[in-house]
Amino acid sequence: MSILHKERLLLDIKGAGNPDSLRSIREEEQNRLEAVLSSSPIMEWVEELNELQDALIARALELVMAEMARLGLGAPPVPYAYLLFGSGGRSEQTMSSDQDSGLIYENPANEADAERLSRYFGTFASTAVQYLISIGYPPCEGNVIASNPEWCMPIGDWERKLDGWFADPSWENVRYLLIAADARLVAGDAELAARWTNRFRRDVLGHPVIARRMMENTLRHKALIGVFGQLLKERYGETAGTLDIKYGAYIPMVNVFRLLAVRSGIRETSTIRRIRALEQAGILPSEEALLATEAIALFMQLRMLASERSEDGIRIVNGKLPAAKLKREWKAPLKNALKLCRKLQRQIERELRSRFGGR
Known part of the structure; x- marks a missing residue:
């Protein structure tokens, strides 16, 4: 991809006002990439494809924030981190990858705050998943996805979940730990994401x-x-x-x-x-x-x-x-x-x- 084409593409993505526009951009770009697959160095091609996916997902989350404001729910009340797992976390998505995602947000101050934040980010995550489905990303068949309350929680609950996985190394919990190993921030607060991934890496050793x-x-x-x-x-x-x-x-x-x-x-x-x-x-x-x-x-x-x-x-x-x-x-x-x-x-x-x- 030329620098000029990349700049225009990112401007088009940034200017997209709805998921349908993002879907059109995705389909057009993936058709272009498909046409040059056989003649391109594969890892450069994969990097280009995944840069496209990251930009589309990041813009979709900006549209979600705009939708939350339109609904009268306002901006995110506390810092949050939107993570990708699986091939997305590894920056190895194909043109048909599904959604493997999670959402972490800052701890609530009290019980009332906990309910408020749970409602807000539950709506945020569900809207994000639906927008990404509209763009062409099907949901994870294993339900490892931000719209699942088990994958959308405050950081304290996420840390306790990690502790539980380590304490009970069943086949399923070890599978979750391997999923966590591929976690990568795609939007939101980097420090919040790092706090969780650091906890994982400290404990696993x-x-x-x-x-x-x-x-x-x-x-x-x-x-x-x-x-x-x-x-x-x-x-x-x-x-x-x-x-x-x-x-x-x-x-x-x-x-x-x-x-x-x-x-x-x-x-x-x-x-x-x-x-x-x-x-x-x-x-x-x-x-x-x-x-x-x-x-x-x-x-x-x-x-x-x-x-x-x-x-x-x-x-x-x-x-x-x-x-x-x-x-x-x-x-x-x-x-x-x-x-x-x-x-x-x-x-x-x-x-x-x-x-x-x-x-």
């Missing part, structure tokens, strides 16, 4: 059992490469013969570097930045870091190719790549990338089991 449970969760998705180096395709149903790029390639690699970063106290949330930080810290050899960077770039490219359009114009994706879309020149690099992913999974499993025990 002091819980050995959490590290083991995170490993078990991290290794749930295996790389789609067989013992003889063959690509493992889907065997049944409508997707038979396809490659599950999302859960058989991209997610396993994301999970490995998330766990390595969390264990090492690294604060980056994007996978590429985590790899770089691990290399700079001397935790990941330079040669392996280069191979991992190339692997995640290939997985991202193939993941983008798996998206399709639904009837109403919203892109949908199941993460499955039809075999016909896998070019011959990609097969060997894909196999090598998957072998690296499997190697890293085995390394982290051996190391953590040695340190913390378990089968």
Whole structure:
């Protein structure tokens, strides 16, 4: 994207007065990006796409504040932070990513204030989610979303929730902790967001059992490469013969570097930045870091190719790549990338089991 085009795009987004206008901008820009996907360096392309998504979401939240004022509810009464999780938190959204979000606001002064703030930010979050649906972001199927009261609370409640997750490392609570590891501020008060993420990072390093449970969760998705180096395709149903790029390639690699970063106290949330930080810290050899960077770039490219359009114009994706879309020149690099992913999974499993025990 040229500097001039970027400046005009940001001005258009800033000047959009309603979600429909933002949706039109999003569709036009994503059509442009789709047309240049095959000829662009993939990670630059992903960065451009995610800058677009961030700008659209930030403007949508400004429109929400304007709507709150129109309803007579005024400006946010206390500082708040709107967080993205999942691919949004990692700055790795595709053209069909859904909403994974949370809202943190400052603690109330008393019980009456608590009810007032709960009503205000409950309305704010619900309006934000609806606006983003209108723009083309479907809600999270797992209900990790700001309109869910469990993900829209004052900072004190958020901290107690973290304490509860650490105290009871069930499979579900560890999944939530892994979600929290990808949290990234997209709008609002940076200090408030940092207070919560700092609490997470401080506590996670002091819980050995959490590290083991995170490993078990991290290794749930295996790389789609067989013992003889063959690509493992889907065997049944409508997707038979396809490659599950999302859960058989991209997610396993994301999970490995998330766990390595969390264990090492690294604060980056994007996978590429985590790899770089691990290399700079001397935790990941330079040669392996280069191979991992190339692997995640290939997985991202193939993941983008798996998206399709639904009837109403919203892109949908199941993460499955039809075999016909896998070019011959990609097969060997894909196999090598998957072998690296499997190697890293085995390394982290051996190391953590040695340190913390378990089968």
